[in-house]
Amino acid sequence: xxxxxxxxxxxxxxxxxxxxxxxxxxxxxxxxxxxxxxxxxxxxxxxxxxxxxxxxxxxxxxxxxxxxxxxxxxxxxxxxxxxxxxxxxxxxxxxxxxxxxxxxxxxxxxxxxxxxxxxxxxxxxxxxxxxxxxxxxxxxxxxxxxxxxxxxxxxxxxxxxxxxxxxxxxxxxxxxxxxxxxxxxxxxxxxxxxxxxxxxxxxxxxxxxxxxxxxxxxxxxxxxxxxxxxxxxxxxxxxxxxxx
Amino acid sequence: xxxxxxxxxxxxxxxxxxxxxxxxxxxxxxxxxxxxxxxxxxxxxxxxxxxxxxxxxxxxxxxxxxxxxxxxxxxxxxxxxxxxxxxxxxxxxxxxxxxxxxxxxxxxxxxxxxxxxxxxxxxxxxxxxxxxxxxxxxxxxxxxxxxxxxxxxxxxxxxxxxxxxxxxxxxxxxxxxxxxxxxxxxxxxxxxxxxxxxxxxxxxxxxxxxxxxxxxxxxxxxxxxxxxxxxxxxxxxxxxxxxx
DNA sequence: GTGATACATATCATCCTACAACTTATTTCG
DNA sequence: CGAAATAAGTTGTAGGATGATATGTATCAC
Numbered sequence: 001x002x003x004x005x006x007x008x009x010x011x012x013x014x015x016x017x018x019x020x021x022x023x024x025x026x027x028x029x030x031x032x033x034x035x036x037x038x039x040x041x042x043x044x045x046x047x048x049x050x051x052x053x054x055x056x057x058x059x060x061x062x063x064x065x066x067x068x069x070x071x072x073x074x075x076x077x078x079x080x081x082x083x084x085x086x087x088x089x090x091x092x093x094x095x096x097x098x099x100x101x102x103x104x105x106x107x108x109x110x111x112x113x114x115x116x117x118x119x120x121x122x123x124x125x126x127x128x129x130x131x132x133x134x135x136x137x138x139x140x141x142x143x144x145x146x147x148x149x150x151x152x153x154x155x156x157x158x159x160x161x162x163x164x165x166x167x168x169x170x171x172x173x174x175x176x177x178x179x180x181x182x183x184x185x186x187x188x189x190x191x192x193x194x195x196x197x198x199x200x201x202x203x204x205x206x207x208x209x210x211x212x213x214x215x216x217x218x219x220x221x222x223x224x225x226x227x228x229x230x231x232x233x234x235x236x237x238x239x240x241x242x243x244x
Numbered sequence: 245x246x247x248x249x250x251x252x253x254x255x256x257x258x259x260x261x262x263x264x265x266x267x268x269x270x271x272x273x274x275x276x277x278x279x280x281x282x283x284x285x286x287x288x289x290x291x292x293x294x295x296x297x298x299x300x301x302x303x304x305x306x307x308x309x310x311x312x313x314x315x316x317x318x319x320x321x322x323x324x325x326x327x328x329x330x331x332x333x334x335x336x337x338x339x340x341x342x343x344x345x346x347x348x349x350x351x352x353x354x355x356x357x358x359x360x361x362x363x364x365x366x367x368x369x370x371x372x373x374x375x376x377x378x379x380x381x382x383x384x385x386x387x388x389x390x391x392x393x394x395x396x397x398x399x400x401x402x403x404x405x406x407x408x409x410x411x412x413x414x415x416x417x418x419x420x421x422x423x424x425x426x427x428x429x430x431x432x433x434x435x436x437x438x439x440x441x442x443x444x445x446x447x448x449x450x451x452x453x454x455x456x457x458x459x460x461x462x463x464x465x466x467x468x469x470x471x472x473x474x475x476x477x478x479x480x481x482x483x484x485x486x487x488x
Numbered sequence: 489g490t491g492a493t494a495c496a497t498a499t500c501a502t503c504c505t506a507c508a509a510c511t512t513a514t515t516t517c518g
Numbered sequence: 519c520g521a522a523a524t525a526a527g528t529t530g531t532a533g534g535a536t537g538a539t540a541t542g543t544a545t546c547a548c
Binding site: 039 | 498499500501
């Protein structure tokens with residue numbers, strides 16, 4: 001808990017601020033792919049920080065594949081396709097439209113993954129999923145514990161696909177949505193009343209136990225559309241609505 | 245081109261090596277969430293590098309949300325759910341099983357996204373997609389240019405969904421697969437003979453023009469399964485095979 | 489004049505030292 | 519015994535020095 005709060009309200013360290021500034025400049029197109037960044041010394045003077053700070057910032061951008069530094073020449077902006085990491089701007093999560101986009105992405109990922117999980121889940125997987133389901137228990141309101149259990153439920157299903165990348169991606173997207181909801185609740189306390197729907201989860205679990213991919217996919221899709229609705233996001237998934 | 249080669253054969257910088265080492269230690273579970281990392285001084289002695297190098301490595305892990313550093317105390321490993329970035333280990337891409345997993349993830353993402361794109365694409369989107377299609381042109385073999393055009397084709401479709409996150413995720417996964425195939429071709433030259441199937445692309449494009457989500461999804465799914473087969477990966481997608 | 493070599497310059501990579509800011513444990517003193 | 523002062527340990531930042539690498543410039547032999 002202490003860890004989570006610290007992670008959300010992270011102190012703005014100097015290298016982080018410099019990295020964010022440069023990153024925004026690249027994203028916004030002020031620095032096009034191929035362009036050369038100012039030298040480390042110029043940057044350190046411009047921001048009024050030491051060269052060490054600038055180097056740590058550049059090291060981060062380089063690790064993400066946003067820039068490439070070449071000894072003796074300089075640092076250059078790389079094309080977006082060459083990114084080595086997906087990083088989502090926390091600030092952007094405060095925008096409701098982005099929360100909607102995340103829910104849409106989540107629906108795409110989890111619906112079909114649920115079908116995979118139904119086909120591949122082992123006994124051990126089912127036990128883990130059941131344990132998470134029980135932890136949600138009688139709690140009808142979204143307390144922190146219930147949210148944790150809910151996310152664990154989804155992660156365990158993703159794990160049951162046997163595909164580690166699917167697990168990673170779904171975990172990541174779910175966590176971004178958690179943050180997005182967290183921000184939304186701060187600005188609009190009404191969201192505190194949002195309920196957690198146990199029935200939807202049970203239907204997903206039953207489909208997994210039965211090993212019925214189509215049912216699992218439908219149940220998962222219905223659940224995510226429902227979850228989105230409960231936080232005020234109406235998913236405009238043409239396929240989801242039409243295919244049911 | 246020069247950029248891409250440089251990006252692939254990136255020189256192993258010291259901070260990168262330290263970061264990779266620590267990252268592996270965390271992934272493997274030798275350093276559990278909550279555990280404290282050795283001090284910067286201890287690490288610099290252990291690796292025989294300066295504290296500066298250690299700091300750059302830690303800055304990267306911190307930016308990824310893998311660890312949290314607290315002034316005056318130390319650095320601590322965070323839970324996997326708190327990751328702020330998705331980063332895929334390039335080494336792991338050399339494993340064919342991982343290429344298979346990536347194709348599976350790609351299929352999930354792109355199939356349904358194609359349906360969304362069919363419902364939402366604008367005239368301008370169609371033009372961009374058509375341009376990429378034309379660039380693939382008569383080339384029947386996978387030259388670098390054709391691969392670029394192919395990836396652009398897929399990226400433009402993802403963009404036509406209007407969901408920037410979907411675009412980001414699909415671009416990223418496709419790029420990882422490109423690297424994976426690149427490695428596979430180095431160890432097994434036979435893969436040089438892999439062909440690009442223009443017909444599959446045309447069918448996708450036609451469905452997008454027609455604004456037919458179901459057809460677009462089916463065509464995209466068939467295409468990705470086909471593309472996987474052509475590089476020697478048989479996709480075990482239960483749903484994909486059954487639903488057609 | 490031309491070409492090759494040597495030199496100077498610019499930049500990133502790494503190292504080193506020092507100090508500030510923060511946390512924790514210990515000691516000291518009322 | 520309790521509270522404040524002190525000391526020690528750790529990360530954050532600053533600044534300079536040196537090595538490695540790429541590029542441009544000048545010099546010199548022919």
